[in-house]
Amino acid sequence: MDFRLSEEQQQIKQMVHELCLERVEPRAAAIDESGEFPWDIKELFASHDILAIPFTPDYGGVSGSAVTLIVAIEEISKFCATSSLILSVQSLGSLPIWLAGTEEQKRKYLPPLARGERLAAYALTEPGSGSDAGGMRTRAVRRGDSYLINGSKTFITGGSVADTLVVFARTDQDGDASLRNISAFIVEKDMPGFKVGKLEKKLGIRGSPTAQIFFEDLVVPEKNRLGRDGDGFRLAMRVLDHSRPGIAAQALGLAEGAFELARRYARERHQFGKPISEFQGIQFLLADMATQIEAARALTYAAADAIDRQLAEINLTSAMAKLCASDTAMRVTTDAVQVLGGYGYLRDFPAERMMRDAKITQIYEGTNEIQRLVIARALLKEKKS
Amino acid sequence: MNLALTSEQEEIRRLARDFAEREVKPRADAIDHRVEFPRDLVEKAARLGLLGMLVPDSFGGAGLDHLSFAIFIEEVAKFSGSTAVIIDVHTSVGTEPIVLFGSEEQKHRWLPDLAQGRKLAAFALTEPEAGSDAAHLKTTAVRTSSGYVLDGSKIFITNAGEADSYVVMAATRPGSGAGGVSAFVVSGANPGMTVGPPFKKMGLNGSAIAEVFFKDCEVPESDRLGAEGEGFRIAMRALDSGRIGISAQAVGLAQGALDDAIAYAQERKQFNKPIAELQTIQNKIADMGVRVSAARWLTWNAAARCDAGLPFTREASMAKLYATDIAMEVTLDALQVFGGYGYLEEYPMARRVRDAKACQIYEGTNQIQRIVIAREVLTA
Numbered sequence: 001m002d003f004r005l006s007e008e009q010q011q012i013k014q015m016v017h018e019l020c021l022e023r024v025e026p027r028a029a030a031i032d033e034s035g036e037f038p039w040d041i042k043e044l045f046a047s048h049d050i051l052a053i054p055f056t057p058d059y060g061g062v063s064g065s066a067v068t069l070i071v072a073i074e075e076i077s078k079f080c081a082t083s084s085l086i087l088s089v090q091s092l093g094s095l096p097i098w099l100a101g102t103e104e105q106k107r108k109y110l111p112p113l114a115r116g117e118r119l120a121a122y123a124l125t126e127p128g129s130g131s132d133a134g135g136m137r138t139r140a141v142r143r144g145d146s147y148l149i150n151g152s153k154t155f156i157t158g159g160s161v162a163d164t165l166v167v168f169a170r171t172d173q174d175g176d177a178s179l180r181n182i183s184a185f186i187v188e189k190d191m192p193g194f195k196v197g198k199l200e201k202k203l204g205i206r207g208s209p210t211a212q213i214f215f216e217d218l219v220v221p222e223k224n225r226l227g228r229d230g231d232g233f234r235l236a237m238r239v240l241d242h243s244r245p246g247i248a249a250q251a252l253g254l255a256e257g258a259f260e261l262a263r264r265y266a267r268e269r270h271q272f273g274k275p276i277s278e279f280q281g282i283q284f285l286l287a288d289m290a291t292q293i294e295a296a297r298a299l300t301y302a303a304a305d306a307i308d309r310q311l312a313e314i315n316l317t318s319a320m321a322k323l324c325a326s327d328t329a330m331r332v333t334t335d336a337v338q339v340l341g342g343y344g345y346l347r348d349f350p351a352e353r354m355m356r357d358a359k360i361t362q363i364y365e366g367t368n369e370i371q372r373l374v375i376a377r378a379l380l381k382e383k384k385s
Numbered sequence: 386m387n388l389a390l391t392s393e394q395e396e397i398r399r400l401a402r403d404f405a406e407r408e409v410k411p412r413a414d415a416i417d418h419r420v421e422f423p424r425d426l427v428e429k430a431a432r433l434g435l436l437g438m439l440v441p442d443s444f445g446g447a448g449l450d451h452l453s454f455a456i457f458i459e460e461v462a463k464f465s466g467s468t469a470v471i472i473d474v475h476t477s478v479g480t481e482p483i484v485l486f487g488s489e490e491q492k493h494r495w496l497p498d499l500a501q502g503r504k505l506a507a508f509a510l511t512e513p514e515a516g517s518d519a520a521h522l523k524t525t526a527v528r529t530s531s532g533y534v535l536d537g538s539k540i541f542i543t544n545a546g547e548a549d550s551y552v553v554m555a556a557t558r559p560g561s562g563a564g565g566v567s568a569f570v571v572s573g574a575n576p577g578m579t580v581g582p583p584f585k586k587m588g589l590n591g592s593a594i595a596e597v598f599f600k601d602c603e604v605p606e607s608d609r610l611g612a613e614g615e616g617f618r619i620a621m622r623a624l625d626s627g628r629i630g631i632s633a634q635a636v637g638l639a640q641g642a643l644d645d646a647i648a649y650a651q652e653r654k655q656f657n658k659p660i661a662e663l664q665t666i667q668n669k670i671a672d673m674g675v676r677v678s679a680a681r682w683l684t685w686n687a688a689a690r691c692d693a694g695l696p697f698t699r700e701a702s703m704a705k706l707y708a709t710d711i712a713m714e715v716t717l718d719a720l721q722v723f724g725g726y727g728y729l730e731e732y733p734m735a736r737r738v739r740d741a742k743a744c745q746i747y748e749g750t751n752q753i754q755r756i757v758i759a760r761e762v763l764t765a
Binding site: 001263294298320324373379 | 387388389391394647650651661664670671674675679680682689700703752754756759
């Protein structure tokens with residue numbers, strides 16, 4: 001058993017760290033303040049092959065390893081969670097193609113995504129179907145060699161900037177609303193009938209556009225369907241099993257970034273004639289933060305390693321990582337604000353932004369309540385068999 | 386990064402599981418309720434070669450790594466916290482200091498018997514007035530022409546009275562704190578050493594914990610471990626890897642409680658269905674599962690670092706703090722799943738709660754772990 005990163009992963013970590021320290025951290029407050037998608041950061045990541053990390057070399061990428069991907073997400077997120085989403089969503093949106101695409105689909109769509117020339121997004125959630133993703137109402141009706149898609153999606157991360165989206169829709173002809181009647185399609189933003197609605201105003205991750213998307217008689221050729229007709233729901237769930245460690249890594253990075261601020265501040269801030277880091281009240285808080293981070297880190301890396309080793313139980317391990325890391329991020333960022341006291345509450349310091357950003361990690365890619373459902377189901381099943 | 390167990394570690398897991406299921410599980414309740422030291426289990430473990438896991442083959446041990454050791458302790462602790470701590474203390478803090486700091490002669494003299502379980506080991510650091518503040522020992526070791534004379538007393542000594550060898554920390558330069566402490570291996574047969582009656586405790590009833598008294602206790606120089614003044618460092622190093630064992634014990638207690646809670650939730654019917662189908666029970670199971678899994682990874686991480694020769698003080702403290710805190714939470718939550726039945730001593734749930742509490746206290750209270758961790762992260 002070896003918890004150490006490979007030499008290559010160490011190098012990527014170092015490169016991403018230095019790049020983010022120099023170029024992303026100075027931009028983070030402004031990205032949050034403006035609420036605009038940071039195209040400059042996207043270009044920066046594309047030009048340094050960071051957006052190529054989720055992809056294997058045969059599709060124009062540089063890695064394809066889940067561990068390497070979370071190393072990068074974690075590093076970016078230490079400085080700017082919004083920016084880390086550019087990479088995670090590039091992975092999330094392309095995972096369905098990677099997992100279920102034909103060779104032709106992969107050759108066509110993955111290399112431009114790996115080069116960062118195009119951006120990906122994943123469109124599952126609808127106004128009426130969040131946790132109950134199978135209750136979606138967007139419909140794809142067959143018309144000869146194509147499908148006609150009508151409906152809408154909401155909470156689509158990167159939806160307004162994406163070029164290539166994977167969209168899930170019902171394909172039931174007979175009104176049978178079962179999970180077996182959901183299919184996945186590759187949709188391109190310039191297809192007629194694809195419309196982006198309003199961008200949401202949010203508590204955090206403000207530079208990451210969260211869009212409503214509308215499909216009005218959108219015509220998608222059959223060759224853009226991913227997998228077989230009716231395989232969509234299973235694919236959607238498989239994708240989440242693969243992507244949740246990425247959210248865990250984002251949460252982990254947030255927690256580590258906040259911890260680092262708190263640690264540095266505690267050593268510099270003097271009260272009662274000495275640094276507050278010399279008070280046990282602060283020491284114990286820091287020890288608990290560090291230990292919780294270590295636990296979240298262990299689960300997150302174990303989940304990514306399980307994906308790389310193609311273990312059967314990634315459904316369980318990914319949900320555990322996501323739940324633990326996001327709850328940890330919420331607690332640790334809140335505690336970091338507390339260590340900084342009044343200053344932590346000010347926009348002048350990044351702690352409050354990290355706390356606002358952390359909240360979303362408990363909600364998206366399956367709320368933590370859904371993670372508990374997934375985990376309990378897996379543990380109960382494991383025991384029975 | 387590769388978090389797979391080696392085939393040897395998988396094999397240890399199978400062997401430990403088999404030993405725990407077959408030998409430990411049926412005895413666990415009786416050990417606790419009758420407050421009896423499970424000499425039979427210690428002997429059975431010895432016959433399987435499980436008492437010399439960390440001793441090199443050349444001294445009669447199995448020469449295994451700390452990860453295998455953690456796996457073994459976890460499996461035993463799933464059913465019996467008492468048995469786990471007896472073996473843990475013997476293997477880590479009782480024997481490992483001799484492996485790490487003993488001279489060739491000392492290793493030859495002590496290790497084969499300890500590795501093969503012909504002798505049992507203990508570790509004596511804590512004193513009535515030196516608990517968390519372990520450097521300020523009152524037990525003294527005064528030099529004589531042939532060695533040392535030890536005087537003083539130790540408290541909370543696991544395996545006291547049952548052990549045949551004790552790694553004892555005493556002040557060779559009293560009042561000089563950590564630098565004035567030396568380590569000795571004292572034979573259980575030494576006439577200058579007496580052991581008090583085992584304490585009555587909240588839990589870990591099968592494990593003997595007692596006071597140890599030294600009065601004009603003569604120890605030859607050849608039984609001093611390491612150099613004079615090196616004792617505190619030896620103790621801290623012993624505790625670092627001891628904490629891996631305690632973490633594993635806590636993980637085992639929690640995993641055992643979770644396994645029982647899951648099985649019970651699937652059988653117990655209320656409102657016409659198994660309570661496992663109620664979301665409130667599912668949430669408890671999920672939260673328990675996540676914590677146990679995280680605690681196990683932290684424990685394995687500390688063990689793997691130790692085995693790779695990397696610094697692991699911080700990791701061992703984090704594992705100990707996290708695993709023992711979650712063991713307390715998980716054993717309580719699992720008892721709650723059992724409802725009224727959980728409160729009965731007829732089921733193992735109450736026993737696990739009683740056993741888990743000790744884990745938050747010994748081998749450095751969790752408050753001491755936080756001090757260690759804070760120091761490590763603040764100076765990093």
